[in-house]
Amino acid sequence: MMRSIARRGALISALWLFAGTTQAAIVNAQAHRAQDGALALSWTETNGAAVDVFMGQDPQAPLDQMTLVSKADADGRHSLTPASAAARQYFILQAADGTRYRLAERLVPLDGAMNFRDVGGYETTDGRFVRWGKIYRSAALSGLTPQDLEKIRKLDIRYVYDLRSVDERRSEPTRWPDTGATMASLDYDMDISAFMAAFADGPSAEKVRAAMTSFYPAVVDSHKGQFRAVFAELLEGDDGAILYHCSAGKDRTGVQTALILSALGVPRETVIEDFLLSNQHHRMSGDSGPMAGMPPEVLEVLGGVERPYLEAFFAEIDRRYGGVEGYLAAELEVDAADIQRLRALYTE
Template sequence: MTGLVFDRWRRIILAGAVLLPGMPPAFAQIPAPVAVPAPHDRLLPLQGGRNFRDLGGYRTADGRSVKWGLLFRSGSMHGLTDSDYRNLEARGIRVVCDFRDRKERASEPVAWPASAAPRVLSDDYDTDMHFMPPGDPKGWTEAQARASMAAAYPRLLRQFNSQYRRMFGELLAGHAPLAFNCSAGKDRTGVAAALLLTALGVPRATVIEDYLLTNRYLDPASLRSRDAAPSPANLLAGVSPQVAKVMIAADPSYIAAAFRVIDAHEGGAEGYLRDELGLSHADLAKLRDLYLTRA
């Protein structure tokens, strides 16, 4: 196959994710962006979505952009409607990395229709809630809550390291479109998005802007509030409205606490991605080739 013809087929496959008989099998794992009507809406138009948004369109330091329709971040998908499932099926989501613990998944199950069911990856674990302020939640102050939330983010890097590694493994294998979520789509998901966008070469300021979009797109009313102990799925329980607002918010100090750990690592962010997440220089180049575009 001549270079010109080879390139022509490559462009056809990238445009439509089509693998025709006799074509090189290496292209089978190349994800193609799903067509999204312009202008792109970062928040997906879902009736029961919670902070469900597309990471496409962000510019990288080398002048490329994240492809639309391949990388999604979200809160719990428990409220998705039949119409929502059809919407997501049309987007071709193949894998969902659900970072919620076993109790969260049991209390807010997701019933994907068999025809549209992606492969859902999750772990059975109990969330470490020791970052929460001591004492009766009714007595927590806003300052205590803010400090506790910031302290939680370095813990997230450690506790979810294996799940973040698995997410990157799926992406390196070309298993996209891929979505990842927790309950609110802010903390565990926020750290995952920050790691992913950083790996793709998106500037830090833009990564933080994406993190802060939760303040625009997360409806606090969608989070449960019961007379029970606070948990990742139930942050509002037993606390004052002022403290609840602090805990639900995407505060720059929270994500900054995670970035301090990353930046302090030998070699900075690239060293952290290499040593803690197993992403070599070649892996980073592959991720960028798969999920970035110059268009």
């Protein structure tokens, strides 16, 4: 079974393999994008042994179809020039004993969209790993540049689900390359009453934070139709990848991702850590538009996510359904057999 390496925030948990009495491990593996566009890989081999680094553009490519870019690399670092890193790359780190680990950059850097991330790489409770290059998440896609469209074309995304309301979709229509992908959504009006109340007598970080915390349990009911549709498409298991998104790619999209990763067997703490990565990849400007003149501390809350938000969502489904699997079965039409199919399709 091919193993992947999951980036969890800034740190990567250790992946251990025991071979007889020899303990081999690659830990703290990361892929960092520098400001100049270069891509830097780093890792630690706990025995101090050298690692071979292979690279390719197919997330599921076997080793013999990838290019050896660094042989017997003993310093735990490898860098790609901006030109080499312009296309999305996937890596296999091969330890001296033949153990292999997949690694990729979690963020897909785009000029016209924020928070576009690959959901792959996370370890599950049974020692498997979520496949890279199969499930993507993002913020709004209305500002994609021609270069972004070309980059997205190469991701082989066959299905795009828009979690936004009718008004959001109308005000910022999605741009998408002509790839034949299915574009899906569900018409609804967004209930923003809690946020309007938070702004009634002047916004404050505390009031906005309270509104956000109350929003998350509400999506258990308000967005179950959208969540159900994404799971139904995942269960189709067709070739190619799927993408879902909302406006900021952090709240509704964050909950959708939490449900998917939980269904695949990723531990809850890892799911929360992935949720919090939006704080690194989404920003909100107060220079113009409806946020113009907003106090910085309010913008910070509106533009980010906090652990209690997702915990409030989980608490609601734990209370009402006994956990994620209960919610999936009762509301999203995903039963135990479907969960096994999802894990067969999207973990390795």
